[in-house]
Amino acid sequence: MVDISRGSALGISGASELFQLLRDGAPRTRASLAQTTGLARSTIAARVDELMRLGLVTPVADAASTGGRPPSQFALNPAARIVLAADLGASHATIAVTDLAGTVLASRSEPMDIARGPETVLGWMVEAGLALVAELGRDRKELVAIGIGVPGPVEHSTGRPVNPPIMPGWDRFDVPGWVQQHLEVPVLVDNDVNIMALGERALAWPNVEHLVFVKVATGIGSGVISGGLLQRGAQGIAGDIGHVRVARGADVPCHCGNRGCLEALASGPAIARALREQGVDVQSGSDVVELVKRGDIDAIQAVRQAGRDIGEVLTACVSLVNPSVIAIGGSMARAGEHLIAGVREVVYTRSMPLATEHLAIVQSAAAANAAVLGASMLAIHHVLSPEGIDALAAR
Amino acid sequence: MVDISRGSALGISGASELFQLLRDGAPRTRASLAQTTGLARSTIAARVDELMRLGLVTPVADAASTGGRPPSQFALNPAARIVLAADLGASHATIAVTDLAGTVLASRSEPMDIARGPETVLGWMVEAGLALVAELGRDRKELVAIGIGVPGPVEHSTGRPVNPPIMPGWDRFDVPGWVQQHLEVPVLVDNDVNIMALGERALAWPNVEHLVFVKVATGIGSGVISGGLLQRGAQGIAGDIGHVRVARGADVPCHCGNRGCLEALASGPAIARALREQGVDVQSGSDVVELVKRGDIDAIQAVRQAGRDIGEVLTACVSLVNPSVIAIGGSMARAGEHLIAGVREVVYTRSMPLATEHLAIVQSAAAANAAVLGASMLAIHHVLSPEGIDALAAR
Structure with missing residues (x-):
């Protein structure tokens, strides 16, 4: 619980609470704040003055004057x-x-x-x-x-x-x-991966409450935002999907000591290894991405299969978390739509219609900046x- | 955000906020509340009086007197x-x-x-x-x-x-x-199933922040509590795990139109059907539970296998949600430890050590009352x- 009383003792609580309405960055007038909160105009004025003194709030030009003297608007000052x-x-x-x-x-x-x-x-x-x-x-x-x-x-x-x-x-x-x-x-x-989920949401999906960010790179992990909150779990490892078993890989050993883990089948190094076994000359996930960009059929098929494997695990995720967005990022996402297509193929085939009716499965927009x-x-x-x-x- | 200002206009907000400290039911003195909140003793006294007037708070006997006149304690009045x-x-x-x-x-x-x-x-x-x-x-x-x-x-x-x-x-x-x-x-x-998760937590795990309740009956579903909050997802179907695919069941048709769904393999009717195919005379999940209670080996093995299938799906759940408690309820949980043993067998084999180090997998304590x-x-x-x-x- 927010300890309001202690804030009150500092004399700032009212302003910091009022600020919660302003932190979205939208411009507001004192009148609209008074209407929203039910507080007296004089109280609003004093609290806004306090936030201006701190520099957190600044006057902004009015978007549209309704005639006569325009009301004074102000908003969060990000600078x-x-x-x-x-x-x-x-x-x-x-x-x-x-x-x-x-x-x-x-x-x-x-x-x-x-x-x-x-x-x-x-x-x-x-x-x-x-x-x-x-x-x-x-x-x-x-x-x-x-x-x-x-x-x-x-x-x-x-x-x-x-x-x-x-x-x-x-x-x-x-x-x-x-x-x-x-x-x-x-x-x-x-x-x-948790902070990548926060970054992806902030950049591309600010109004989405249920988002899963999947990082596919040397390892595979995910960050889960549910009800607008990042989910960390009891040990801080919620979203750690790299070692969930994939049916196809029953005999593939993983560095964790188990077999058939998603990471052992669909990570960058795993895709490269599978291609090497087919005689393709690749050393790393980056090499695979380069081959895919040059249109190499073997590499495209391998990446698509990795997408299907990831999709198999994400089907469970869709059922458990019921997100409205799954964003795929990490260095292997640079392979483009082939990876996402594999994910979509399995998730849309295997999930219940209600769960996928409004589900977007997309490439990360924040990419390397997430x-x-x-x-x-x-x-x-x-x-x-x-x-x-x-x-x-x-x- | 809690709209504190409107509460203040009604003149009760202070008391309702103070009440949040008292709703756990533990007895407190005015002095301890003043210490916790930093509010003046007179303010605390007025707010406690308001809550007593509403009947929500009532004086209670002191657990232990420290000599002299005991301080006056009070607590939530559940009645x-x-x-x-x-x-x-x-x-x-x-x-x-x-x-x-x-x-x-x-x-x-x-x-x-x-x-x-x-x-x-x-x-x-x-x-x-x-x-x-x-x-x-x-x-x-x-x-x-x-x-x-x-x-x-x-x-x-x-x-x-x-x-x-x-x-x-x-x-x-x-x-x-x-x-x-x-x-x-x-x-x-x-x-x-969501409310069963709330009920199970209230009865048996009031201090657990991350709990998954699994109902195994005619269908299979789960309710997920993360960070102390029930997770509902974008369409209100978070936890709906009955149609996640289980590797073993690739050719088993499900009433949803897909094949290999958990519900088609491990629900009460599915276990009964598998036993009938072995020539055992059972019509329903209840019949199976009765056979298990009588020590029937075929029924026990079938229930244990259902537990393993459920465990396969819960392994993904453990990775995604990182709960500290998984409680198994629903009518099939009456089959006792055989079902739970199958779940444990797979989850503890397949999950990362950090995720299961403090994970309890238990039979529902609330059972039919959840x-x-x-x-x-x-x-x-x-x-x-x-x-x-x-x-x-x-x-």
Whole structure:
């Protein structure tokens, strides 16, 4: 529960609650806010003044005057503050500065092995992030939060990775605690596929409440948004579909120790391996994507079959989660419609009509930017919440 | 967002927000509430008085005196109001009166074909419900909400069934509108398996945030609670796992028109059919349960295999939802540990260690009462919410 009483003690709660109406960015008048909330005009005026003093709200030009003196409109001012958004991948790291609308103002990417451990990777992240803030000529005090995506399960409440298979040295590491020694702002940490789901939704499906984002790359995972909320599950591994069994692959061994896992059949390396067994000269998922783009029939068929395998698992997902959008991203999604076609073929054949009547299965619109955008959303959601606004006011 | 400002206009909001701390039923003192909220003692006193005036809060005896005059404790008074809870099944209907803790005060069950249509079934429900209230000697004004479970998908926001396959005449029927012609209280409607999940959680797992309830009976379905919230999905059919394909059943036709569906292999009628094909004399799922209880090896093996089939689908569920509890209920769960053993066998073999490390797979504790208990929870959650308390105060 939002602790209203404590906010009231700070004298800002009313304004931070009012701000929740304004955070969608749509312009409003004091009169319309008074009508929506039932609050006295004088109360609204005082709270809007408080938000303007904080710079979070700014006057905007009226879209259409209705004659006479136009009413004064105002809206969220996305430029008021900045956040850092970090996408720490297995072999590559990106850090960006965004405004409060998630618009990227500056970013930097570097090859970075996550196995170099948390101090090295997070140290680079903090240093590069602060350098970007300086290059933009922004005051460090304008920086109000950082969102971080990592390639493994995260206990979201503490920001600690939990048994991450490809992140040696990170297990239970206190990411927020370490980062806050260098940046005195809230630190939000989540799994990379989860933040990709947030990013995809923010960019392409802002009004969709039920969305599943599937990343198909070296591994396969998904991020599930239900009822507008990211689902993390009891151990922070909800959506971890890479090791669900696919019927076709009963005798295919997986690095997890089981057989027939989706990841062992439909990931980039798995498709490349299947093609090599047919005598095709490919080493990696990227090679497969290149072949598909050149129209190679064997590669196209292999990618389509991978789509069917993914579709088999997503059929269960459609029944369990009942999403209205499934977005397919990750490096293998660059193979284009062939992958999606395989997914659609199985999901639309195997699901109940009511579940697919309004279901869109599409390629990720955010593509390579999904993770950074999602990390910025993680930070921005926190900053613009009632607690976040109260904290800004108290700074 | 909770509209705090409108509540304030009614002068009750502060008390309804304070009540959110008390709704768990634990006794508290004014001093502890002041400490938790940071509100002035005088404000706490006034709000507690308001809740006592409404009868929602009542003084309770102190558990342990620390010497001297004991501090005055008070807690939620579950007897303050009553709700109706209805479980409308395919061929059977139950209506109960419960208090605000979900304790059943009176109930009535009757054979009732849901296909007789909404006016007939809901008419019986209203009449029987009011008769129970009268028999209990309670004033009709004490009745503050009704929760209803139906055997089909429901658009939760409007309470209308949507394309329910076994409910002719109910498609898009305005259940709340019809009921409110006879009972002027909030009407909450949901799918029967969803309310069973609510009931199971309330009875056996009140502190579990991620729980999946699986009903195995004539059909197979599940209700998914994630992050403490019931997940309904885009069309209200989240958890509808009966038609996910199971590898073993590729050539088994299902009444949905597909082949190999879980329901075609592991439901009560499907197990009975498989046994008949082996020459065993069984007509129904109940017959199978009876045979299992008598120790019949063929029946035990068939039930265990059904458990494995269900486990295959639940493995995907474990990966997607990452629950900490899977509870198996429905009439076939009366076959006991044999069904659960099959589920466990596959889920623990096939899932990633982190996902099953703290996963309990258990028989439903609420059993036959899950649905009525869940329907009462649906009503009580609404009544005890800030909006619900405000509405009570305004009556």
